[in-house]
Amino acid sequence: MTGVTVKTVSRVVNGGARVSPETFQKVTDAIETLGFRRNEFARQLRQRTATTIGLLLTDLSDPFFGTMMRTVEDIALQKGYMLLVASSAEDPVRSVKTLASFAARGVTNVIMSAPSGIDTGIIKSELATGSNIVLVDRPIPELLLDTVLTDNFDGAARGTKHLLQHGHRRIAFFGDEPAVYTAGERRRGYESALLEAGIAVDPELICMGAPLSVDVHKVLDTFLSLADPPTAIFSGNNRWSVLLLRTLTEVHRSMAFVGFDDFELAELLVPGRTVMAQDPAEIGRMAVQMLFDRIEGARTPPRIVQLRSELVSRGSGEIGTRPLD
Amino acid sequence: MTGVTVKTVSRVVNGGARVSPETFQKVTDAIETLGFRRNEFARQLRQRTATTIGLLLTDLSDPFFGTMMRTVEDIALQKGYMLLVASSAEDPVRSVKTLASFAARGVTNVIMSAPSGIDTGIIKSELATGSNIVLVDRPIPELLLDTVLTDNFDGAARGTKHLLQHGHRRIAFFGDEPAVYTAGERRRGYESALLEAGIAVDPELICMGAPLSVDVHKVLDTFLSLADPPTAIFSGNNRWSVLLLRTLTEVHRSMAFVGFDDFELAELLVPGRTVMAQDPAEIGRMAVQMLFDRIEGARTPPRIVQLRSELVSRGSGEIGTRPLD
């Protein structure tokens, strides 16, 4: 119509292979002046895959995932991909439904943090139909997939050792529900550090559960009224840290403290909060890189990449043991 | 083939209007056993619109937007919509490109926080082709669109008044670049409260700019070495608050302080930080509601909804004036 060509346009839009330079130029100009935009629906209907990455995270409002999202977006954008995001709220059923919605939209490339108890059946069938899935933050034990996560065991062990080095022998541990992979690993790391120091693990000093489902005041009271109460706390995640710090303030009680996960303003509290910091940006970067490797056809066996966490000393972990009130 | 029907399936999948109950049942069963899933591409190609909401925000890692995203997702999910998210990083050119990518994917329903200086041309042309756009956090001055935002002027005025009530007469103001809508409104609110109290606005106490582009130490030094230095600070946003609190700690200086936007752990600082809290969840809820009203055909004139911010007293804003060191 306009110029002279018909569907050579397609070839041009897709990189101009097998098109003469002059035709290419002519078409390019026409596209420019007419404001033509390729319809992604039609393209994707034909090609059976979308230039969209599905991002399924446990919680969109968690700054950890926020940072990850931003990194993933930056890299995806460079390759012309956009992000379809969704949250699982740790619900395996919701996760599976979301994966199905992704599939219905042709989103065959997914980065996800899988809740425990997720049905591996659907995941396997997605993979069988050519989907690419990269796991972040936690693996799926029954399934070997590309995975990027922090070395939780190691981080918790080093954090606990840090407290041990400052003389603590009674260290309380707070963590998420045992079913949550990271919670289990961190607890194992904590226990391993204790055992290595020749200290028996005391179940009376361990509290596992979703932070909001636990009566923190009561648990702390119980811990503190033990014959041999804890002099330090290892907090297994951010939400626990916030809750514990709040509660400790209320009962006018300060203890040595190390938490997993960094948080903003941790250095402005008194004392500054010592943490094992993860690197969500790096996790995102590696995950999206591994995903594009797959998209571009990599056939190597799945890899699990563990990132080291960093001990950030700010004061709260360096409080020595001291006599009790 | 399988049962007996052909494309009655379409009617069934779309809610079963004009289908006999028994056929409906038969088809539903078949769908179930065969694991049939409607191909959204084909559907969307035909209908020329996606069951996807485009969410264009200035910063994905900002907890403010994180909370908003979560709310929007919850409501969107109930209507079968998913979220295509992207960030503008305050860049008007990037925003326009993103809008174009949305359009190419048939995403005609968009919630966005528009950066200043955005080209209204493309927005108008999107609207002309039937797109629905709801603005959050800030309006586009030249364009009347459905908008949900906090009453920034009022919030800043009330926050400033709070400081005035505690005896402060010299109040410093820190805010984002003047081009950012919220920054301007908040500054106007601050000035209005001063004027109402019969206090002249002193430009020497006002610092506007992107927090990272400003040498905070130097600015604070300058402010504090004035003949008549400030005894209180009003911080125009969260990033400024963090930077200011950090810097004030370093120079061992505490001042009365009120900040716009709440942040986690604000109550654990000493003193607790008094803030004007916005309600990102409510902003998200209203925005997505307004969007669905449009999708469902509402033809009412565009509305701008202003939400009131809440003064949360935690100590830092209740420090009275006191003699200088």
Next chain:
DNA sequence: GTGAAAGCGCTAACAG
């Protein structure tokens, strides 16, 4: 190097 024709899976319009 370019064009013509077919078809991706679905729904709108119109019959029956």
Next chain:
DNA sequence: CTGTTAGCGCTTTCAC
């Protein structure tokens, strides 16, 4: 209430 026909805009053969 249900079936038929056509076509959304693109890419993929396969000719030329």
